[in-house]
Amino acid sequence: MPTAKEIRQEFIDYFVKEHGHTFVPSSSVVPVDDPTLLFTNAGMNQFKDVFLGTGSRPYRRAVNSQKCIRVSGKHNDLEEVGRDTYHHTFFEMLGNWSFGDYYKAEAITWAWDLLTRVWGIDKSRLHATVFAGDEKEGLEADEEAYRLWLELTDIDPNHVHRFGKKDNFWMMGETGPCGPCTEIHIDRTPDKSGRPLINRGDPRVIEIWNLVFIQYNRDETGHLHLLPAKHVDTGMGFERITAILQGKESNYDTDIFAPLIAALADLTGKRYRGSLTDLVDIGFRVIVDHIRMLTFAITDGALPGNKGRGSVVRGILRRAMRFGWEAFGLREPFLYRLVPVVVEHMGEAFPELRHQPLRVQEIVRREEEDFLRTIERGLRYFAQAVQRAQPISPERLATGEVPEGVRGMISGRDLFELHTTYGFPPDMTRQMARERGLLVDETEYTRLLAEHEEKSRGQPTAQQVALQVSGSLPPTDDRAKWFGLTGQGTVLGWIEDNRFVTTGRLEMRGEDAPLVGLVLDRTCFYAESGGQIGDRGYITTSTGTFEVGDTQQLGQTVVHLGTVTAGYLAPGQLARLQVDLIREFTRKNHTATHLLHWALRQVLGEHVEQRGSKVKPDGFTFDFSHTGPLRPEERFRVAELVNERIYQDLPVTWRELPIEQARKLPGVRAFFGDKYGEIVRVVEIGDGFSREFCGGTHVDHTGQIGPFVILSEEGLGKGVRRLTCATARQAVLAIQHQERLLSQLSGRLRCAPDELPQRLEALQEELKRLQQQLRRAASTDLQAAADRLFQEAEQCGGAKIIVGEVPAAPEEQMRQQVDRLRQKAGSAVVVLGWTDNGRVQLLAALTEDLVKRGLHAGQLLRQVAQVVGGGGGGKPHFAVAGGKDPSKLSDALQLARQLAQRQLATHQPT
Structure with missing residues (x-):
């Protein structure tokens, strides 16, 4: 029986060695430069630009095994995952492609040859479907594919069937490349009677390979036009073909999932039996499927969150936890323990899994801990609902x-x-x-x-109140904001009392008068957007001056919020505009955010994505996706990279492009969920190492930014960090402040500044020595208490019952004492309890002979923990639990003693 690894390699080798294809590694499951997709859901995603005619490759034949995630849109089968044998959230798509090279004859011939000659699948079980045409669409039947099946293969002619557009015509979207497809199905019914079940969703007759012939382009009117080059795009589910070649009815019975199922069985003490209705078996399938999706998604940079793909990842994780809770009674983090199994068994095919597996584990564990705080109360609330x-x-x-x-x-x-x-x-x-x-x-x-x-x-701010106006407003030409601090425009009117006023005069008011929103036909003021604050400054006409305190955007209109400080303004007047010079510092900081974004991705990894920013003259904040605080060396390296690019005095340029063209630029950052128009502005630094969609104002050369420093870091929530930074004069002030602190610290510790690390290290060593003394004292007290409990232990059912309260000590010491007591007793139930920082901690352990008699430490401790208002559990030999009511500890230990007596009496030695 071939292994999954062998099957994957045989597919790739067949096309590379026998038919001259180039092996192309799988792309990330997080699409690059394609905001239309949450996740990569097909092998063709990374070649979409070739099909659209906007890109090319140095090869014309390609083959790969693509990582795919399907959890949303038309491919959302999440409800079925775990409840049948073949639906998955994560799967591999085996595929071969032709970019204007071979076409239907070769694709059909090679597919048949691989399935029947190389893999030896019974020909009499295979069926092919071809496109039957669509009169309404004006699409002809694919008679060519039908003929090729009969002429080039030895398939049973009665096994070639015609189906309509729903099953046998592939479209990338409402518009774009499309074409007929031919699908290969396998009949797995005992008597090969599955012909009526083709395309009926029956697991006994399933599609195994789809060959798409891309020959048309559908325009916006719906009309089809022949493409100048015809392409082939094929896809075959790896998990499905592996089950077939290994003779398994279920994908979950293959060696793809066997290591995960075995690991989960060890964790839970349960056995997988393959039932489609038993909750435990459903739980097995859900969890082993979901942990693969989670491991690959997080590795590729899709972190759990509340929006977009992050919410999908979090939802999948919590769905897996829910089955862990309900099917297996798991009350502590467990998913993270399965991550290494995924890495071990799939890391050879996908080496990126081996880059930061501990980081992935930590992210999963933290998410589990968060959800465990609410899942029990949530399930109770659901039961009431x-x-x-x-x-x-x-x-x-x-x-x-x-x-x-x-x-x-x-x-x-x-x-x-x-x-x-x-x-x-x-x-x-x-x-x-x-x-x-x-x-x-x-x-x-x-x-x-x-x-x-x-x-x-x-609640709306004063500025927002000024923008609450009904009716349409004239658009503003604000392109001058990118070219300087001065300009001209004509006064069109102003927003006042929720009305757009276009007649009369705008005159001086009292100091407490509300802000007014002045509207011009043209402006050089920057309206707040993209994290950059709105400009301040002055607008002057021949009769008066208007002081701008803020600039906001209302649709296509730029609104200058402020008051008249001299004379009056009137519609139709020509105005001179002067933006406050302080914007020069804002420009420096905005360009610095782009450099920082690039540097963070260089140091921390490609998972980093900007989540927000606030760019002001005196500094900026930058929010980004990451799992935890930056290590000191990471923070230093990020700042070092930013300053290196600043000192290189690189040019900062921008251009406006159609959005589809802009998305194809190498490395461009286009953020999923942001809304862009048909034309976007792309800001580039240097040779394009930093390239982002951005409408903000920037310096002309990075050298104009001046020094850059990171002032502080904080967490904003799960998986989101915030850096506060400064440039130019504010950076110099920050450096001077740090120097003063350094001087004060060295004075307190009576050493030179460059001796501070050694001095602190010496203090830490002294602290460690004192802590070791405390641990030794605690160990002595703990051992004395354990010896006392051993002496007081009662004998029941051929075993000792050692139950009691002990002084708090590190968990490692507790485990050592438990092992010592079990070894000393020979046959014993050990339950220890203690209080630590206002919480109860419990530990239970059994000797091997009692486990064989049917006793279970985890089940015993779960009941005991309820007395102290907590929960927990574990394996038959060993379990831990906690609670929040120290006053009930003695009651809990008394219950533990009673349960031990009852179980020993019930489970007598044989």
């Missing part, structure tokens, strides 16, 4: 839209509470509801979510 569910109204039942078997509806408010208070992803709650025959009131949920988001924006 189920009890509150209302029957489906007769009117809605009459529409026929309610699925069969649905008996009620959970309120939208309950879905909202589970989402916002308990962290339950809405999709997870919906699935839990469906499992119980319930729907969710989506209308109420959508309304509550919209209200919540509106409240989250806060």
